[in-house]
Amino acid sequence: MTQPNPAIVPQSAVRRLPRIALWLFCAAYVLPGMFGREPWKGNEFNTFSYMLALAEGSSDWLTPSIWGRLPELDALLPYWLGAWAIQIAPPWMSAGLAVRIPFAMLLALTLASTWHGVYYLALSPQAQPVAFAFGGEAKPKDYARTIADGAVLALIACLGLALLSHEVSPILMQLALVSFVFYGVAALPYHPRYSLTAVTIGLLGLCLSGAPSFAVLMAVGSGLLCLLDRQSTSIQTARLHALWLFLVGMLVAALAYTLDIWHWRLLPLHDDPQAWRSLLRLLVWFTWPAWPLTLWTLWRWRRQWASLHWSRHLVLPMWFTALTVSTALLTHSSSRTLLLALPAFATLAAFALPTLRRSVAALIDWFTLLFFSGSALIIWIIWIAMQTGWPTTPAKNVARLAPGFEPSFGWLAFIVALAATAMWGWLVVWRSAKNRHALWKSLVLPAGGAALCWLLLLTLWLPLLDFAFSYKPWVQQIQTVMAKQDAGKTHDVCLLSYGLNTSQMTAFHYHGGFDVKPVDKASAAQQLGCPWLVVDNDLRPELPQVVRLNEWTRVRSIYRPADKKENVTLYHRRQP
Structure with missing residues (x-):
């Protein structure tokens, strides 16, 4: 017979999860x-x-x-x-x-x-x-x-x-x-x-x-x-x-x-x-x-x-x-x-x-243990490959997906990741040996595994993820090209943009310190004072309708390191 209230819980099952x-x-x-x-x-x-x-x-x-x-x-x-x-x-x-x-x-x-x-x-x-x-x-x-x-x-x-x-x-x-x-x-x-x-x-x-x-x-x-x-x-x-x-x-x-x-x-x-x-x-x-x-x-x-x-x-x-x-x-x-x-x-x-029945709780524990332990192991293996070059396959995959990325070793990130992994191992042993009757026991491993993998990603992989998902490496690459083209300063200078979205223009302003002006919004006087022009490659055919190309020298196309679909062409104003 089904109970009107399905919760049959003794006092021993509501042991308090330590606040710490x-x-x-x-x-x-x-x-x-x-x-x-x-x-x-x-x-x-x-x-x-x-x-x-x-x-x-x-x-x-x-x-x-x-x-x-x-x-x-x-x-x-x-x-x-x-x-x-x-x-x-x-x-x-x-x-x-x-x-x-x-x-x-x-x-x-x-x-x-x-x-x-x-x-x-x-x-x-x-x-x-x-x-x-x-x-x-x-x-x-x-x-x-x-x-x-x-x-x-x-x-x-x-x-x-x-x-x-x-x-x-x-x-x-x-x-x-x-x-x-x-x-x-x-x-x-x-x-x-x-x-x-x-x-x-x-x-x-x-x-x-x-x-x-x-x-x-x-x-x-x-x-x-x-x-x-x-x-x-x-x-x-x-x-x-x-x-x-x-x-x-x-x-x-x-x-x-x-x-x-x-x-x-x-x-x-x-x-x-x-x-x-x-x-x-x-x-x-x-x-x-x-x-x-x-x-x-x-x-x-x-x-x-x-x-x-x-x-x-x-x-x-x-x-x-x-x-x-x-x-x-x-x-x-x-x-x-x-x-x-x-x-x-x-x-x-x-x-x-x-x-929850005991069999269902055990199934959750086993699935969680295998899934998050395997995920943590993969994160560690790829990090070791980035640092040492072995195993070779993960190292090559990282080099292919993030060309130009230079791995760096951080002691603080390593110690935090190592401590978190050790805590995960202790949590698995603790879960199987103690507090078996606590109601929250079935969610300790899922929550601990999710926190572990997120922490590992944002410590061991943080330099790689920041390189792949931030605009800073791309802006620095463009600044390097500018410095080689023109020995003058590349900070606080005017930069015309055509076809760039809001995030890209803000990236040049925030990471590079440029005074960015959309070319379709800038006046003729503002255009005359800007030595650089950045154009989205997909809109290059339309560029002659906006600026006089005979006043500009094409420098080169520059791809964002982690995304070949996001690329721009850099132009430098010709000297009169």
């Missing part, structure tokens, strides 16, 4: 990648371009732009935050490092908000385990703390969180604010004043972070859930909470309309089976290993969420998951939008822990 261990897990995940690198190309450098423009005073704060180009996302708060960080940073700190510090704090806020949100959901009577006839069941707060620990471990273990959560981009701020709203709604029956404040701040922040319609849907949906929840609060209190959420939703809509950031970006549903298969594959690997545990939760707790007297610890994360996943299916940036679903996925995954 949880803090180390979070630190090992948040800190790598903050130091020792430049902004990487793609979303991060594009976002950084507008932050730098705001900080230098070359852009209007209410309409961030650079060289007359607007950002893809109508977000204000992320750009403001980065610009403020650049302005208050000390002189010795680079702008790239300055903007990463507040965004690393946003990732920490995501983890903290998820923990506290799950804690209050697990405190609800419907989530508590079955009471034993003679006592000995898990105490409410100990049980809630254990489930919250498991949720944070599940969130860290999600594969899709790794890269996007460490980039300086509006989506990371949206992730932190969604988690903050999730915490506020989850804690509403326990701390109404603080919770409503958190919800209000989170929803208004989402509006200013490029997701006003998403914020309105969250407000309305959360308000309806408050009205339907008849077990956590009185009817009058639930109505007051719902009214507040509806008013905040209206305030968000009014703010978005006032700032003219209310734009429709949803796409119609795909009619191509291949597109649906791609989205399904993205969903499977992006949310691994949370999605199998989520399905298990929905099955084992089905009587709690499928009945009229539903449980808020299930319905609330289900609502957040449904909203974010459906939005991801209807947008261009499915992976970035899907990132917002991970806290809710981790919450549902955590509630699978009280119902």
Whole structure:
């Protein structure tokens, strides 16, 4: 016979995960990648371009732009935050490092908000385990703390969180604010004043972070859930909470309309089976290993969420998951939008822990052990090949994919990576020998393995990754060519550009110190004062329509070292 409540948990199973261990897990995940690198190309450098423009005073704060180009996302708060960080940073700190510090704090806020949100959901009577006839069941707060620990471990273990959560981009701020709203709604029956404040701040922040319609849907949906929840609060209190959420939703809509950031970006549903298969594959690997545990939760707790007297610890994360996943299916940036679903996925995954069978837990452990141990071994082997040239095949592959890269040995990175690998070995032994009855045991290895591989990549491989994904080596290469062509200075000089995107032009300005002027925007007088011209190779046939080629000498084409598709041609103005 199936129990109405599937959670049968003794007090011995809710042993507290040591706080130092949880803090180390979070630190090992948040800190790598903050130091020792430049902004990487793609979303991060594009976002950084507008932050730098705001900080230098070359852009209007209410309409961030650079060289007359607007950002893809109508977000204000992320750009403001980065610009403020650049302005208050000390002189010795680079702008790239300055903007990463507040965004690393946003990732920490995501983890903290998820923990506290799950804690209050697990405190609800419907989530508590079955009471034993003679006592000995898990105490409410100990049980809630254990489930919250498991949720944070599940969130860290999600594969899709790794890269996007460490980039300086509006989506990371949206992730932190969604988690903050999730915490506020989850804690509403326990701390109404603080919770409503958190919800209000989170929803208004989402509006200013490029997701006003998403914020309105969250407000309305959360308000309806408050009205339907008849077990956590009185009817009058639930109505007051719902009214507040509806008013905040209206305030968000009014703010978005006032700032003219209310734009429709949803796409119609795909009619191509291949597109649906791609989205399904993205969903499977992006949310691994949370999605199998989520399905298990929905099955084992089905009587709690499928009945009229539903449980808020299930319905609330289900609502957040449904909203974010459906939005991801209807947008261009499915992976970035899907990132917002991970806290809710981790919450549902955590509630699978009280119902997991020993065989399922053992399967998770074995798969995780093999996958992450193998991944860590590959990272070490390729690093050894970069340092010594042996094994030869990985060394040749690195030389082929990143021509011009010169490996360097860093003692600090080596010691940190070695210590992390030793901790992984100790964690595997500890997991198999101790605390076998703790609920969070099944997520220790997934979270530890994810943190280990991310830390190894951002210590051992950091010079290689920075060489491959930053613009600095490319700009330095172009500066070297300029110095050979002209013995004059290559810093603080005018540089015309044609066909370059925002990130490329910012790279020449930030890494090279050039005064970059798009040739189609510059006046004739400005063109006469610029000794250099950089042209995207794909647009070279159109160049005679923009400049007089008889005034320029073609120097050479220069490819970005790690990407042959990204190449420009350098021109030098002929002397009269």
